[in-house]
Amino acid sequence: MVGEVKINMISESVAEFRTERIEIKEEYKRFVGRKMLFIFSSLILIFVIAGISATLGSYPITVMEVYSIIWHGIPKILKNADFIISHGVNEFFREHFTTKEVVVWNLRLPRILMGVLAGIGLAVAGVVMQGILRNPLASPYTLGISSSAGFGAALAIIYGAGLTWIGVKYLVIMNAFLFALIPAFVIVALTRFRGASPETMILAGIAMMYIFSGFLHLMYYFTEPDAMKEAYFWMVGSLGRASWENVPLVLFMLFLCFPLLIWKSWDLNVMQAGDESAKSLGINVERTRIFTMMIACLLTASIISFVGCIGFIGLVAPHICRIVIGADNRFLIPASAFFGASFLLGMDTIGRTIIAPVIIPVGVMMDCIGGPFFLFLLMKRRREFW
């Protein structure tokens, strides 16, 4: 009798144990499901905001007209693909499109696309940098990328002013891109001698930031106000320079870098546990850190050389996503990418319309609206996240 009771108790506790185990698995799967839902919703949000953004602007075109122009534009472009390749996209617009069509296809669409691509790239670079450096403050600013790119652009704007307008345009982009890569190379070179610790990297980045902003201010000091203003506005960052010529380049860089970073995302997670633990789990910590760092810097450089320094998105988008879905980089990287894209595009849409026809650069909107929004989230969050 007693034995029977005992057996019953044991089988009961085993059954209880099994259900508990299934429950934890279910809970984990729901947890993963919630993250996937956030990623998916952010992706949808991009299309929604892009759809709204395309209809807004100072040139009066109705909502239905915009969509009909986009809809009918696609076959027109496909039909004239040969002409576009031989004569260039601008020639094609001039010959085959009405003014309204040009406004939508050549002004609004590249701007929207560039906003999406820049948002994805800068947010992803931000997540990765914060992860590698194990520092919630890491962003293109803290690594000196923004100020070195700014210095490169100012050098071209102020001293390359004798060249033609087209020439200057490319000179600025090339200069910004090459200078933006300098901090990355200095940091990597330094880590060869001093070891790739996050502290060394971030301090080297901060030093670089001061060096380049020092040079930049020195240059401002001896410059005419007009040239200075242009250089200064380049630093602020805007989507106004987006065109069908530079969108494909940024798209190409994203296609190159994004999969590599996703591939390394779990290793980045493991590295959050500290170098020792990561090594004991089989990660080549130094090599992974340098590799992901170079990819993130390359991505940042290729974007900010076209749009200027929209640095804040790289800090804010990852943190907002971290508040919602946690710090698992396998989910955080795509989530920040899509959320960053919708956020940047949203800010640009507001900046374009709020006091139209004057366009407020997206960099300014980002700081003025994104900043307070971020503060609000910091106060509202339920627990510590970093």
Next chain:
Amino acid sequence: MKLKVRDVEFSYASIPVLKDVCLELAESEILSIVGPNGAGKSTLIRCIDRILAPEKGAILLDGKDIKKLSRMEIARKMGYVPQNASQTFPATVFDIVLMGRRPHISWRSNEEDIEKVMQALQMLNIEELAMRDINELSGGQKQNVFIARALAQEPEILLLDEPTSNLDIRHQLEVMDIIKNVVREKEISAIISIHDLNLAARYSDRIIMMNNGRIFAAGNPSSVLTRENIEYAYGVEAVVNNYNGIPYIIPVAPVQDIKERDSENRREVLV
């Protein structure tokens, strides 16, 4: 022999930390490393896991030099539980333990990995913590999580760096019991660096005692934990009693001339 350490030497910024260290680890054996602070216990464990690279000597795992193995290969054989692991950004206990599967899979975790994580959590009896954030846990709970992660690695050797140092007496016994059970059940070996001589005496098959980067006593607990050895290594006068055949140490007082002797030792090491 599962693991052999041969004549290993290591120094931090040219200050020698390990000198001529040799040891052997048998299959399903618990080996404890004891010795005063700065004796080189943690450094030795890190060298064994190739977190640090020794300047001289070799570490052979199943007869193969670990220098010739990749990090992943080492990680599939040895699991390491650091003394105080930190986590910068938040992560759930489940995800932390899942990282132990990294040496076996490259990116996507499947049903089997989730099952392995569940087994590791169950072994440490921390399933109810699965969805909690690691940074919200107590020291003892964190310790268990990191041991679970090392178990999810399915290692043949478990390396633990002072696993009991931050724990109360109940948790100390629980953690040591868990380690002992795991070693018996999975037929793996463990190397534990530990300060508590009584825990070491009770749970180890063998003990090595280190001082100033050298091993100067090795063997079963009663042959290593003698009054003379403790006085020599720690500079502490101790009473060694016997409790159910296990040596039982009561520290009495620090020996006065320890500084003198230590400086002699240091000179010896530098020469």
